[in-house]
Amino acid sequence: MEDSSRIAGPRMRADARRNQGRILAAAREVFAEHGIDAPMATVARRAGVGVATLYRRFPTRDALVRAAFAHQMQTCARALTEALTDPDPWRGFQRLFETVCELQREERGFPAAFVAAFPDSTAGHAQARERTERDLTTLVRRAQAAGALRADFHPSDLVVALLSHCGLVTALPHDSAASRRLVAYLLQSFRAEAAHRPLPPPSALSLRDVPIAADGSQRQRSSRA
Amino acid sequence: MEDSSRIAGPRMRADARRNQGRILAAAREVFAEHGIDAPMATVARRAGVGVATLYRRFPTRDALVRAAFAHQMQTCARALTEALTDPDPWRGFQRLFETVCELQREERGFPAAFVAAFPDSTAGHAQARERTERDLTTLVRRAQAAGALRADFHPSDLVVALLSHCGLVTALPHDSAASRRLVAYLLQSFRAEAAHRPLPPPSALSLRDVPIAADGSQRQRSSRA
């Protein structure tokens, strides 16, 4: 599989490059307002280009979605790296979680993209994904070794927490207080001293089999845009 | 606003009543498989009736969705009543939460319906809704008075928790372990003894303004069924 969108290379006409930028900006706006299912034509119109241009640059909707939120994805990746280098393991863990949730909260449309892009992403390549998986595990183990994160915490719990937060901000896009509350509750229950009782067994979820493109649907609401 | 679907009354032809049943069963199946956005025609076909019959009985998709999951909604309502009468306030609280989450986990399609129907539902009338709201608050206060539920817990937190759980089971429809884990984490963080640190302010969410039908969209995934 090649890179989803033709990346702005050196051999690209200036106007083409400009349009690519406009398209991505428009996509972010439109996806934020109408969800990632918004008509492609809407994005094109907002960008001030024709549909053909849009399709030439981003052959599929997924490619567009992924490109539009690539920056946020990178921010997530960077946050993970930073978390690993934090001298205080718990603070690293906490910050990662809070940063990702904040991103989901503030960039509307991103949560949907986050969930949608999960299977093959956090950059696109299985290699990057495995790295992410490994780093997450390291982050968890470190925080546990420091006695801050409860011993029965499983790396997949982090994904579970992030996905449920996605769901919340999707259902209540304007209620950042709700999001903050959930984050606070979850973080508290992840602390070692909160481990009063045993937990049920963790999800078998190896980050790799999150929400396959298959099965499709399972939409959140029934109303149309 | 009248009742969404013509209820099976005494003056209904036997075949009509039979068809109504088949439609509801088909709707549950189809919604579970393809999400609540599945084409109406699919439901009709599966039920072995014509589209016209479907539309006559359920003029809008929402009416169908609500009727299809009315039973689950009633189970929720009943669980709330039972929770209030439980001699152990915390156990009542815990059971309510677990029961609703179990329902969301097991009846695929129900989470979406749950979120979608929230604004005007838990029966349909504002009256019933207010009653629900009041009962929830009572449940929370009782559990707090018993010293089991943390004092800074706000009734809206229950909605926040349920909505995030909805999001999780929507993203991972087959992973009940993940759902159970989330429920366990949340319940632990709701306990009074977990209140190590203060929480951010609660959501202004008065159950009434949950996920308005307006705005629309904000779908979870981009792929089509």
Next chain:
DNA sequence: ATGTAAGCGGACGATGCCGTCCACATAGAA
């Protein structure tokens, strides 16, 4: 200044779903 390859835009046919309309069927009363 000029030629041309890269880029552009919008019209267009295809597809899929919606919701109605109407000619036909039948349950059940008389």
Next chain:
DNA sequence: TTCTATGTGGACGGCATCGTCCGCTTACAT
């Protein structure tokens, strides 16, 4: 058995979106 109100099915017109095709435009190398 007969009659009719109630119920039925599927065809059909309408609409939105998809993604492609092709003739025109323009950046930029020479």
